[in-house]
Amino acid sequence: MSTDTKLYSTTNEHEELRQAVRRLADEKIAPYAAEVDENERYPQEAHDALVKAGFSAVHIDEKYDGAGGDAIAACIVIEEVARVCASSSLLPAVNKLGSMPIILSASEELKQKVLPSIGRGESSISYGLSEREAGSDAAAMRTKAVKDGDTWVLNGTKAWITQSGISDWYTVMAVTDPEKRANGISAFVVHRDDPGFEVGNKERKMGIKGSPTCELHFTNCVIPEDRIIGEPGTGFKTALRTLDHTRPTIGIQAVGIAQGALEAAIAYVKERKQFRKAIADFQGVQFMIADMGMKVETARQMCYVSAAASERGDANAGFLASAAKCYASDIAMEVTTDAVQLFGGAGYTRDFPVERMMRDAKITQIYEGTNQIQRVVMARALLK
Template sequence: MTTATREDLEQIRELARSVATGRIAPHAADVDAQARFPTEGYRALVESQLHAVVIPESFGGVGADALTGAVVAEEIARTCATTQQVSGANELFSWPLLLAASEEQKQRWLTPIAAGEALGAFALSEPEAGSDVASMTTRATPTEDGWWRLRGTKRWITNGGVADCYVLFAVTDPDAGGRGISAFVVEKEDAGLSFGAPEKKMGLKGSPTTEIFLDDVVLPADRLIGGPGEGLKIALGTLDRTRTGVAAQAIGIAQGALDVAVDYVSTRRQFGRALAEFQGLQFMLADMAVAVRAARLLTHTAAEEIETLSPTMGAAGAAAKLFASDTAMRVTTDAVQLLGGAGYVKDFPVERMMRDAKITQIYEGTNQIQRIVIARDLLRRAAH
């Protein structure tokens, strides 16, 4: 990865903000209202090379570092979290390959993602295995000719049915617990692969989320990523990195809501003066701004730990995701309150932002799980 200078960061922030404001924001309300794929926004990201910045230059990507990725995610989510979520799934797809795939596998699947010719997804969760990943029941059994036969169901899959390729996790050794899970690439056209109807969600409505059904999906040996039994390690290594992206997404949602609230109270008048002149509302805005600033600093620090492969980067990402997502929920709720009745209707985007914020406390590990990650890291370091 290429480490960005401060000047580079500001340039890419300006680019991402310009694209988000000019080409994504105009469609955000309609994407939410129609629960449709954010075609215009995603196309704008592809044309600006902001749709998969983590992919290295050797595969046609930007090769951005984690901090740059966080900056891009924040700016996109500030106007449309759905569009950011769709592109963020490319990062979820890419990291397992970057961590464990062969050069041939990386070239095969990362190059079309980087070119905007394919869309990626990450299939880990199941109907009965969400936070408890090791209890998954999807099975991959070897065939006599050295291939793999997959059976099972995956759930809550972002870009399900739309993505061209999926990093999918399955049990290859039922007796080995978490050490019996392996990672595979499954392609949309593989025989036996099908998808459920899109979930009807509270927020991120234009980001397709479906179940994936594997009915005797037979894969050649070169679809295995890493070695047999390395899947859980690959999945957790991916999440240690992408949780910082969720934190950045949450910050973007919160910042967007704060921007709307500041503008509204500055122009709305009651009792003969602007709402912004009431000290009680000023205090609310100040608390919102402090929380957003603190979340951003936590997230940027976590991104820096990823680049240095710090032994505490998992806990840093968990802390950033925990604090930023709680901040997004609190700030968007306060923004709705500051707008009063106007905040409760779709004329203003804060009600959408409030709905979008909620999922950041849930996916890629609930905030209860993040607390476990942080506590375990504290206790592990104390023991040593």
Template sequence: MLRDAIRSLAEAKIAPHAALVDEEARFPREALDALVAADLHAVHVPESYGGSGADALATVIVIEEVARVCASSSLIPAVNKLGSLPVILSGSEDLKKKYMMPLAKGDGMFSYCLSEPDAGSDAVGMKTKAVRDGDFYVLNGVKRWITNAGESQYYTVLAVTDPSKRSKGISAFVVEKSDEGVSFGAPERKLGIKGSPTREVYLDNVRIPADRMIGAEGTGFATAMKTLDHTRVTIAAQAVGIAQGALDYAKGYVQERKQFGKPIADFQGIQFMLADMAMKLEAARQLTYSAAAKSERGDSDLTFFGASAKCFASDAAMEITTDAVQLLGGYGYTRDYPVERMMRDAKITQLYEGTNQVQRIVMARNLPGA
């Protein structure tokens, strides 16, 4: 029932704008309005803060179904969870009430500021600093590759509070778009997900109240890594959705396209391709759903399963979307058909929230027991 409702909304309100959003590289305002109206923009927010209180599996299904028609739009619920989860996991009760309630109402989106120009996979090497000044902290630095930057009203920002302590000297804060000293770079010119703006976030003597720290001083990096354990599952869901959209379109196309006097779907070579695509997709989906269940329970092996779901599903999505383009032949290579967009969009799922090479390192360090 949940899937049917989201699919109907996505096909009616989001899909018609997906190609133009990509072509114009503009934020999918229609998708945001539709998701907010249906209370699907941040379903993970607990009911105690005015949210839907959806569990991790339900959140995954929302993201998957939106990504099936528009990957850029799926980053609205996905990044709202990424940006706000540190507050849910580690924030004070006052902080949760202050920021989760407007997020639940749709009054503002949440983004996540971890990466920097010289600190990508090596996040501990970040240079953004937060210096205590009485009842305030003053933040200075640059964050890079920030999804929905400029559109979001709220930002979870990781900054160094004690350089001598490495990862234990990093703290997390909530910064608001309206805070004096916050500004944004030009949108990156990207291969895919063009409707989701990616910008640098500049922090120039941004003075915020000390009570906007998320958790205790020095615990920010641990919170950030714990957050990624959960949210890598949402990237897996996005990959599954993109792949499903590509498979659906390719399946329909090969039944319509005729060569040598019959639909190309009748040829065994085509059937083998479709079978392999469907097999990889279903394996990715089951791994993603299993990881979502572990996320909801807080299982001790979530780190492995979150990384493996993200890695496997994104690799599968890249293969499936590439095969979809192949099945459409020359048409697949044109912007008149959606599969080339899906192929471009799928690529980012192998890169963000840790490249798939990093995911394999994470998996190797957290192998589950027998």
């Protein structure tokens, strides 16, 4: 773990991007957020608006018909959308998660086959790593891939797959050499139309209800041999490298959720009157607001530092990614809970957005590695 961590800088283009995404989020996404959550439906309005504006996958390089945005730009998009609707922020977030293994390790031919449609917003891509009995212990996965002539045949089930059923492409990890455990795992790209591939039923979730989460079933699923990402046996290494790039995006999603809750709380305490004055005039409330703002800003800076480090390939990028994701998601849960408290009884109703934000925040402590696993990763880096 290096002690000379570099920071980051933003440009005028970054600030212009933030203003554009915030305007889009307020006008095209926020009006539907409560109804999307209430009816557990896909936020099609957000999808259409993000695609039309070119914000659905800003991280895709221009050579693959993307915007060519850097890691900071991707974080800005996710943060500003999450501020009004966490479910909608998963559109750009999962596109980055699903495509990063391809960007990092795939052949140029495979990149040309998959990335342009994502860059143009015509397709989306999900990430298939977890299984019911292989969550934190991902190397214990049972999904297998066997070479058969000029094809690969996949059998098994993946669980908790975000945006499943919506995405056209799926990056999937499968065992190709059981004797080698983690070093016997390979990465593949599966298309929704591949024979033997099926999306299971939607999970009934506490939060992010607008983003479908399902199982993926592979029953003698046949894909062309050139859909393997990198060499056989390198899939797990690619998965770990991917998480260094994408854990900051979950952290910044958490920051966006927390920022939205903080803004709602500030507006409410200025208007709500008790004992003949606004509750914002009470020092106890002011201290809560101050602590919430301080923690959100700290988390935000950690996420941007981590995103920049991952793009540079810094030696401590893994530590920073886990730290940013862990801290930001813990803060999001804390800040949204405090926001509900500041709203009092009203905060416990669905008439205000903070209860939804509190429910949405919880998953950020769990997916892309639980915060307990993040602490294991950080400890190993520090003790190394």
